């Protein structure tokens with residue numbers, strides 16, 4: 001077993017780290033400043049577009065996509081440590097190297113399931129970072145962690161599909177650069193196989209009947225850097241049948257395929273967030289005194305820091321093992337491990353961030369440190385892309401079955 005990163009990963013890590021130090025971290029404050037001068041808070045600050053051009057020139061572009069024709073051709077194991085570095089600046093870094101959700105998952109769907117015309121019209125501008133995209137599955141009226149509950153209707157009408165339904169928490173949709181949605185709905189609600197009732201269609205933002213109604217908040221944050229999270233109403237939205245992705249009835253399977261890489265990318269970035277939290281904790285503990293002692297000398301504080309280091313090392317090993325499995329036995333073969341990291345990582349990182357907030361006192365909950373916002377982002381990942389309990393249920397079911405079959 002070799003625990004070292006390979007030569008290409010090391011080279012890319014160095015390149016990305018110096019890009020972050022030189023360009024990304026200094027741009028965080030610039031982007032905040034520029035936002036105050038934009039016409040709408042949802043627009044992209046100009047510094048982000050400048051950084052995108054630079055990142056592309058440096059060869060730091062589409063790192064998430066293993067497909068060599070369209071992406072950087074890195075394996076999951078090679079991308080994992082890079083995504084971790086990106087996670088240290090979640091507001092800017094993933095976007096400037098074109099590795100931000102939900103675009104990454106949408107590009108993967110179009111690469112794998114899109115036809116030539118769909119790739120030309122939507123995948124190419126997404127790959128070049130000209131436009132952004134949204135993925136519209138969750139609905140306010142039904143428990144959407146069970147995708148078979150989805151009620152949005154996609155009805156055939158001649159050569160068109162007509163879509164009606166209401167979605168919410170559609171990430172990225174408030175940004176006017178978000179030009180295309182992948183929408184999940186039911187084409188055949190009466191199909192006997194409840195996993196063959198759903199389909200996915202491409203819906204351009206400017207289609208009549210599509211209304212981006214309001215911005216949803218996350219613990220009060222609008223998540224403007226991620227293009228917000230919108231409620232969207234589809235009222236008789238008409239698109240040509242050629243906008244179907246894959247086959248009718250194939251939507252559920254595409255959704256499952258989309259979520260594997262998305263989940264591990266979230267976990268990789270979360271580890272980067274936890275590293276940033278530990279760094280801030282150490283700086284604060286070394287630089288502040290209370291009751292005649294440095295905070296760093298308090299046993300309690302040392303325990304927090306030590307526990308955080310232990311947890312990060314554990315999480316990183318499990319994430320790297322999962323990435324290696326995805327590369328070697330495929331996403332299906334890595335199913336248990338993908339669920340394990342999706343349960344373990346947000347939970348542990350929320351705890352680390354919570355203690356980092358505590359150590360910073362009032363500063364921890366303020367806008368002067370990134371900790372409160374990072375905490376909110378990590379906490380939502382216990383819900384998004386499948387709540388913890390849903391993963392636990394499915395993981396336990398497989399474990400019980402294995403032992404019942406005498407394979408334990």
Ligand SMILES: Cc1cc2nc3c(=O)[nH]c(=O)nc-3n(C[C@H](O)[C@H](O)[C@H](O)COP(=O)(O)OP(=O)(O)OC[C@H]3O[C@@H](n4cnc5c(N)ncnc54)[C@H](O)[C@@H]3O)c2cc1C
Pocket residue numbers: 102135136137138139142143144145146168169170171172218229380383384385386387388389390393
């Ligand atoms: C910040 C953020 C961004 C998001 N971005 C997107 C996006 O871009 N596109 C999109 O389509 N959706 C998005 N979502 C929605 C997210 O994917 C859903 O919230 C998630 O799938 C859960 O669905 P739900 O909210 O309907 O919860 P429900 O399905 O109603 O579940 C609520 C709770 O019930 C419990 N529960 C459910 N099932 C089980 C079970 N089997 N066993 C035990 N307990 C259970 C869990 O505690 C769960 O948290 C986003 C959400 C957030 C918070």
